[in-house]
Amino acid sequence: MSMLPSGSRCVVRSIVAGRGLTKRLVELGLEPGSTVKVVRNERGPLLIEIKGSRLALSRGIASKVLVEVS
Amino acid sequence: MEELRKVLDEAKNRLIESFGLEPDVLLPDIRYRVIEEIVSTSIIREKVELTLTDVIDDAILNKYLGIPVFISLAWMMFQFTFSVAAPIVDAVDMFFSWIGEIIGEYISNSFLASFLADGIVGGLGTILVFVPNIFFLFLALSALEDSGYLARVAFIFDRVMRKFRLSGRSIIPHLIGFGCNVPGVMATRTIVGENERILTAITNPLISCSARLPVYVLFAGVFFPDNSPTIIFSLYMLGIVLAFLISFVVGRFFLKGRPSPLIMELPEYSMPETRTLLMHMWERGIMFVKKAGTVILAGVIAIWALSNLPLGVKSVEESYLGILGHIMEPLFKPFGWDWRIAVSIVFGFVAKEIVVGALGMIYGVEEEALENVISQTMTPLSAYAFMTFVLIYVPCVATLAAIKGELGWKWAIFSAIYEVILAYLVALMIMVIGGVMLS
Amino acid sequence: MKRIRVALAGNPNVGKSVIFNFLTGGRQHVGNWPGKTIEKKEGICYHRGYELYIMDLPGIYSLTTFSPEELIARDYILNEKPDVVVNIVDASNLRRNLYLTIQLMELGARLIIALNKSDLAESLGYEIDEKRLEKNLGVPVVPTVATRRIGLQELCDKIIEVVERGAPPSSITYPEIVEAEIERIRNVLEKDPMIRESYNTRWLAIKLLEGDEDALRKLGLIRGG
Numbered sequence: 001m002s003m004l005p006s007g008s009r010c011v012v013r014s015i016v017a018g019r020g021l022t023k024r025l026v027e028l029g030l031e032p033g034s035t036v037k038v039v040r041n042e043r044g045p046l047l048i049e050i051k052g053s054r055l056a057l058s059r060g061i062a063s064k065v066l067v068e069v070s
Numbered sequence: 071m072e073e074l075r076k077v078l079d080e081a082k083n084r085l086i087e088s089f090g091l092e093p094d095v096l097l098p099d100i101r102y103r104v105i106e107e108i109v110s111t112s113i114i115r116e117k118v119e120l121t122l123t124d125v126i127d128d129a130i131l132n133k134y135l136g137i138p139v140f141i142s143l144a145w146m147m148f149q150f151t152f153s154v155a156a157p158i159v160d161a162v163d164m165f166f167s168w169i170g171e172i173i174g175e176y177i178s179n180s181f182l183a184s185f186l187a188d189g190i191v192g193g194l195g196t197i198l199v200f201v202p203n204i205f206f207l208f209l210a211l212s213a214l215e216d217s218g219y220l221a222r223v224a225f226i227f228d229r230v231m232r233k234f235r236l237s238g239r240s241i242i243p244h245l246i247g248f249g250c251n252v253p254g255v256m257a258t259r260t261i262v263g264e265n266e267r268i269l270t271a272i273t274n275p276l277i278s279c280s281a282r283l284p285v286y287v288l289f290a291g292v293f294f295p296d297n298s299p300t301i302i303f304s305l306y307m308l309g310i311v312l313a314f315l316i317s318f319v320v321g322r323f324f325l326k327g328r329p330s331p332l333i334m335e336l337p338e339y340s341m342p343e344t345r346t347l348l349m350h351m352w353e354r355g356i357m358f359v360k361k362a363g364t365v366i367l368a369g370v371i372a373i374w375a376l377s378n379l380p381l382g383v384k385s386v387e388e389s390y391l392g393i394l395g396h397i398m399e400p401l402f403k404p405f406g407w408d409w410r411i412a413v414s415i416v417f418g419f420v421a422k423e424i425v426v427g428a429l430g431m432i433y434g435v436e437e438e439a440l441e442n443v444i445s446q447t448m449t450p451l452s453a454y455a456f457m458t459f460v461l462i463y464v465p466c467v468a469t470l471a472a473i474k475g476e477l478g479w480k481w482a483i484f485s486a487i488y489e490v491i492l493a494y495l496v497a498l499m500i501m502v503i504g505g506v507m508l509s
Numbered sequence: 510m511k512r513i514r515v516a517l518a519g520n521p522n523v524g525k526s527v528i529f530n531f532l533t534g535g536r537q538h539v540g541n542w543p544g545k546t547i548e549k550k551e552g553i554c555y556h557r558g559y560e561l562y563i564m565d566l567p568g569i570y571s572l573t574t575f576s577p578e579e580l581i582a583r584d585y586i587l588n589e590k591p592d593v594v595v596n597i598v599d600a601s602n603l604r605r606n607l608y609l610t611i612q613l614m615e616l617g618a619r620l621i622i623a624l625n626k627s628d629l630a631e632s633l634g635y636e637i638d639e640k641r642l643e644k645n646l647g648v649p650v651v652p653t654v655a656t657r658r659i660g661l662q663e664l665c666d667k668i669i670e671v672v673e674r675g676a677p678p679s680s681i682t683y684p685e686i687v688e689a690e691i692e693r694i695r696n697v698l699e700k701d702p703m704i705r706e707s708y709n710t711r712w713l714a715i716k717l718l719e720g721d722e723d724a725l726r727k728l729g730l731i732r733g734g
Contacts, residue, residue: 015095019720020575023094024333027571029605031099032091039124040131044229045238045332047131051102051604052117056225058332071729074717077697078730081690081718088686094720098608100683105607112642113603118634259546337522338601340629343656346527353530357539476546 002046002062004038010067011035017064028055030065123338127222136226143219144245147210151203151249152280158202166195184378193370196421197363200250203280205355207249212350216342221334228332234314235321235329237266244270244313247277251465252362253354254279255472263330269317271476272485275465276313278306281422285460288426292441293450301454309461312492361475362468369420369467376416377431391416405459405501406452415459421466451504455497463493512560513672514589518582518613519597520606521568524625526550527655528597529565532665542581556665564591570605572612574723586618587709592672594618595664600630600637600652614648616712617678621667622650623660648679691715704728 004010012034015022029051030036039054040047046062048055057065085093130139170187177183214220220242228238239261247254254274261267278286286305290298321329376391385392387409394416395409402412410432417428426440433443448456464486465473474482519525529537533552542549550565566585567578574580586594596613598606613620624639643650651667653660682688694714698704704713716724725731 019094021331023098023573023720024575026095026098027573027608028333029102029608031095031102033099034102039127042133045225047127047225047336053602053605054123054336054338056221056228056332056334056336058228061331061333074694074697074728075730077694078717081694085687085690092720093718096687097715097719100687101608101611102604104611104681104683105604108607108642108645109604112638112645113635114638115634115636117601121633259548335522338629338633346656349527349530 001036001038001048001065001067002041002059004041004067004069006038006041008038008069009035010038010069013066013068015065017061021061021064025061025065029053035070036065036067121338123218126339127336130219130222131226140223140226143214147207147214148248150210151206155202155206159199162198162202163195166191166198170195181378181381185374188378189371189374190367192374193367196370196424197359197366200281200423201355201359204250204253204358205351207246207253208354208358209347209351211246212347212354213342216340216347216350218337218339221336224334225336232329234269234317235265235325236269236317237261237263237330238332238334240266240270243274244277244310247274247279249280251275251277251279251469252472253358255469255476256354256358258476262334265321265325265327266330268325268477268481269321271473272320272481272488273313273317275469275485275489276309276316276462278309278461279422281466282460284423284426285418286457288440289444289453289457292445293448293453301457305457305461308458308496312462312496316488316492361471365468365471366421366466370424373417373420405455405497406448407456408447410447411456415463418460419464419467421468422460425460451501451508454504455500458500459493459497461493462489462496464489510558510560512562513593513668514591515561515563515668516566516586516589516591516594517563517597518566518586518594518609519568520570520599520602520609523568523597523599523602523606524655525565525568525597528623528625528653528661528664529563531655531658531661532561533563545577545581547578547581554665556662557669559669561665561668564589569609571609572616573719573721580723583616586613586616592619593621593668595621595623595668597623597625600624600627601633601635603630603635603637610646610648611681614646614679614681615715617680617709619671619676620648620679621664621671622646622648623655623664624650624652625655627652628654628657646679649676690718694718 001010012030012032014032015025015030017025034050037049038046039049045056045058048057048062082093085091085096089096091099129135170191173187173191174183177186211220223241224238226238227241231238231240240258243254243257243261246257251274254277255271258267258271258274261270283302286302287298290301294301373391376394377389379390387395391413392409395413398412398415399407399409402408410429413432414425414428418425429444430440433440444453464470470482470486473485517525517529529550529552532554534554536554537550537552540549541547547567552563552565554561554563564585566582569576569579569582572579572583574583585591594613596610598610610620610622622642624637624642627637630637639650639652649667649671651660651664653664655661683691691711691714694717695710698708698710698713704710713724717728717730722731
């Protein structure tokens with residue numbers, strides 16, 4: 001997800017992080033099949049919108065979320 | 071247990087077969103599906119596409135606007151804190167001086183009078199004089215936080231902070247530290263990663279709090295009359311640079327574990343409600359007064375005792391404090407500081423703002439005449455070294471208590487020790503480099 | 510005076526501390542949870558002849574054990590068994606907030622939802638049918654705007670009503686396939702009398718299935734301290 005430009009929408013396919021981090025992200029709303037809006041992706045952390053709330057994610061974490069552009 | 075393990079494994083396999091997901095991800099997924107069902111008939115209309123928050127964030131998080139907006143808001147916050155509070159501060163100051171005088175008039179036993187006037191009232195005065203500032207600082211901070219802006223600040227600064235092993239949230243305690251290190255350290259509570267929290271708290275005292283300003287103003291004014299703003303600014307910068315440097319060094323070499331990755335929610339912007347703001351301000355303010363207040367009062371009384379004992383002592387030099395100063399004098403020979411300066415340093419341990427008053431008392435002069443006296447006992451170079459020493463050495467007791475409250479004794483002691491050593495080394499370096507440069 | 514033990518649970522930033530402060534006023538005590546640097550806030554609220562003892566649990570997103578806050582909250586609800594859990598939900602962020610609600614329902618807590626920040630939700634364009642939400646959840650929903658003190662009286666009324674009425678614990682049912690697995694695990698757990706006495710076995714089954722480390726550790730299925 002870290003490669004998507006600001007303003008794009010995508011759908012989560014899978015998360016390739018450790019158990020704890022994966023579960024945490026899923027519980028915050030990034031479960032497979034959910035729609036994510038990448039609000040901002042410049043330098044630094046990403047700003048995404050998921051399930052109606054805004055989350056800031058470090059690039060490292062965002063790069064572990066595999067998505068499909070919609 | 072074995073049966074349990076078997077059942078769990080079988081369940082896991084069956085669920086993977088049915089849903090294609092492992093249970094640890096499947097369960098959250100199912101919960102959200104249930105939520106969607108519940109919500110599909112309960113939410114009649116969804117959020118609009120472009121909200122006020124989107125619009126504001128677009129501006130505030132902008133590459134070019136972000137930092138200037140932050141700097142202006144930070145500046146306004148300090149302006150508000152100091153200017154608006156100033157008349158109240160003056161009033162409190164006058165009130166306590168007046169009480170001190172009354173006590174002197176009405177109580178004949180001079181020892182008791184001194185204890186009450188200089189010890190208790192003086193101690194309370196020291197605390198209460200900056201309490202208005204602190205309350206206004208908390209008010210401004212609560213406004214920034216309740217509105218949702220502070221989360222954006224953490225977002226903007228996250229990348230930079232990470233290079234020094236800190237988190238984006240570390241900027242806020244450091245910002246508060248310019249006002250006072252005690253609430254600064256207390257503010258580290260909201261930082262998520264433990265390492266980041268530790269580093270922010272132990273380097274916060276390197277940020278020049280407002281209590282150090284009177285010392286800077288006095289010495290810079292005496293020894294660098296043409297350049298005093300620049301000199302003072304250089305001290306602030308030195309503090310900031312050292313804070314980041316120490317953070318990096320301690321984080322890299324003393325702490326284990328990788329920096330915590332950032333996952334942070336950015337709430338919607340909303341107009342803070344007055345009553346809620348006042349409630350937050352009061353909550354934090356009272357906690358500060360209780361924690362810092364008791365510690366400082368104890369410290370002032372301790373210092374008073376040291377300077378007025380043994381009984382019947384005529385001058386500071388003969389008191390325990392003076393003796394202590396003489397003992398410490400050889401340590402400060404390389405800087406050309408005499409026992410009086412050493413004593414004022416002990417005062418500064420209790421609260422940095424009383425250093426100037428202490429010097430006045432030690433030299434036996436009013437504050438106005440202090441300038442003349444000082445200019446005769448130090449060189450500009452040793453004065454600059456003194457100012458950096460005051461900047462760096464030991465957090466004031468209240469800050470130390472705050473560090474102990476947040477991180478425990480181990481880190482509080484570590485802070486005290488590393489700062490003394492650092493202060494000594496930096497002051498020494500200044501003397502050496504300065505000496506070389508000037509000859 | 511009849512005493513009711515209330516726990517406040519909710520995501521961070523939902524206005525929980527505002528509600529806590531307005532309910533308890535000066536009658537609160539702030540300390541630390543044992544062994545941790547996390548604030549423990551408890552207070553008392555007197556309402557219609559009842560004494561409401563309120564425990565403000567740390568703000569959490571979930572009852573899974575990611576952070577000490579989550580562990581504290583869930584241990585409190587499991588061990589101290591408050592009479593009522595008031596789940597403060599941010600109406601402007603409903604879906605994500607309900608994730609915790611669902612987990613509280615898994616725990617079988619006696620639940621009341623305080624649907625807070627309705628004003629913010631409205632200004633964002635949301636329109637929420639509270640009655641429908643109440644029906645869908647099977648749990649009372651009290652709309653509140655804490656910052657303006659709206660709904661707080663009604664919330665206290667509801668707390669008393671739920672306790673006096675002896676309202677049943679909340680519950681949530683999952684798809685059949687999942688329920689079948691939960692039941693199987695539960696049956697194994699029920700065989701051990703010590704486990705049966707100490708835990709809510711359905712909740713424990715769900716947690717074990719989910720791979721919750723604390724649950725697995727407590728049953729000796731993984732190592733660790």
